[in-house]
Amino acid sequence: MSRALRALSSTYVERRERLTQGAALSGAGKRAAFALFYGPLHYLLVRTIVRALPAATIGSRTLVDLGCGTGAAGAAWAHACNRRPQVVGIDRHPWALGEAARTYRAFGLTARTRQDNIESALLPKPPVMVLAAFTLNELQDRPRDALLQRFVERASSGDRVLIVEPRAGSVAPWWNKWRDIFLKAGGAEGEWRMHAELPAIVAKLDRAAGLDHRELTGRSLWLAP
Ligand SMILES: C[S@@+](CC[C@H](N)C(=O)[O-])C[C@H]1O[C@@H](n2cnc3c(N)ncnc32)[C@H](O)[C@@H]1O
Numbered sequence: 001m002s003r004a005l006r007a008l009s010s011t012y013v014e015r016r017e018r019l020t021q022g023a024a025l026s027g028a029g030k031r032a033a034f035a036l037f038y039g040p041l042h043y044l045l046v047r048t049i050v051r052a053l054p055a056a057t058i059g060s061r062t063l064v065d066l067g068c069g070t071g072a073a074g075a076a077w078a079h080a081c082n083r084r085p086q087v088v089g090i091d092r093h094p095w096a097l098g099e100a101a102r103t104y105r106a107f108g109l110t111a112r113t114r115q116d117n118i119e120s121a122l123l124p125k126p127p128v129m130v131l132a133a134f135t136l137n138e139l140q141d142r143p144r145d146a147l148l149q150r151f152v153e154r155a156s157s158g159d160r161v162l163i164v165e166p167r168a169g170s171v172a173p174w175w176n177k178w179r180d181i182f183l184k185a186g187g188a189e190g191e192w193r194m195h196a197e198l199p200a201i202v203a204k205l206d207r208a209a210g211l212d213h214r215e216l217t218g219r220s221l222w223l224a225p
Contacts, residue, residue: 002208004029005037009211013168024138025093033205035099038134039072040202045218046076046133046164048194053222056160059083062128066090066118067135071100073164075107077131085129087111090121119143127158127225137165137172148178152185155223163221167191178221187223192216 008030025031050056059081065074068089078087087109089100097113104111114121119139123130130151136144151161163182165172179189196216198206206213 001029001033001036002205005033005205005209005211008033008038009209012166025096031095035070037202037205039070039103040199041196041213041216042069042133042164043072043076044196044198045192045194045216046073046131047080048216049164049190049192049218049220050077050080050162053162053188053190053220055224056162056222057081060085060127060129060160062086062088062124064088064090064123064128064130065100066121066130066132067138068100068113069093069096069134071103071111073133074100074131075103075109077129077162078104078109079107084109088124089113090116090118092117119147123154126154127160130154130159130161131164132162133164134166136163136174136178141174144174148181151223152181155185155187155225158225160224161187161222164218165220167217167219175219182221182223185223187221190220190222192218192220 008024011024025034057080063074063078063085065071065087068074068091071089074087074089078085087104089111091097092115094115097115101113155161194216196214198213
């Protein structure tokens with residue numbers, strides 16, 4: 001497991017060009033490492049972020065979890081809401097969709113999952129909550145730019161949009177452009193650093209793979225009407 005986790009971490013950090021080809025979830029070892037290790041980390045980080053953002057936890061009819069992976073980030077936001085939304089998890093990877101369905105169910109959320117390309121997927125009519133956590137970096141520049149345009153338009157029709165990515169600048173060279181457009185549209189950027197009480201298995205894997213996630217970091221873009 002720790003070998004698979006090291007391979008997965010190196011795909012995220014050093015071989016990012018392979019992400020657009022779905023390299024992160026290729027192979028059972030990497031999938032297991034993703035579910036067992038990064039799932040909880042993304043859950044803890046997104047939960048902290050939505051609790052701190054003004055009005056993020058009011059809830060809504062629907063939350064769309066774009067590139068839902070194992071559903072960890074979507075479950076964190078939906079579960080933190082006063083009025084629990086129905087979750088729509090969208091991913092291109094069939095294994096991820098099965099895991100996401102299990103995650104949403106485990107959190108008592110009403111949810112459906114859909115295999116689709118988030119670059120072109122039809123979304124429910126606004127107002128909904130839109131989440132893209134650790135996902136946009138896996139898209140090519142052109143479709144990502146098209147999504148930016150779409151998010152800004154949808155926010156002006158009532159959507160609340162939350163983007164979460166790792167903090168390292170080199171990992172997301174597109175970030176500054178997105179930040180400027182979100183800020184111009186009245187949104188906010190956040191930088192997050194939190195001490196995490198990691199679940200025992202996550203802490204053990206962290207040490208075994210030579211990583212150190214006792215402190216979790218990330219950054220966010222938030223746009224709400
Ligand atoms: C790093 S994972 C993040 C998963 C989840 N949002 C989280 O925070 O744990 C990125 C996910 O995006 C999905 N993905 C990447 N590009 C996609 C695309 N064009 N359409 C649909 N899903 C995509 C991948 O299959 C993967 O499950």
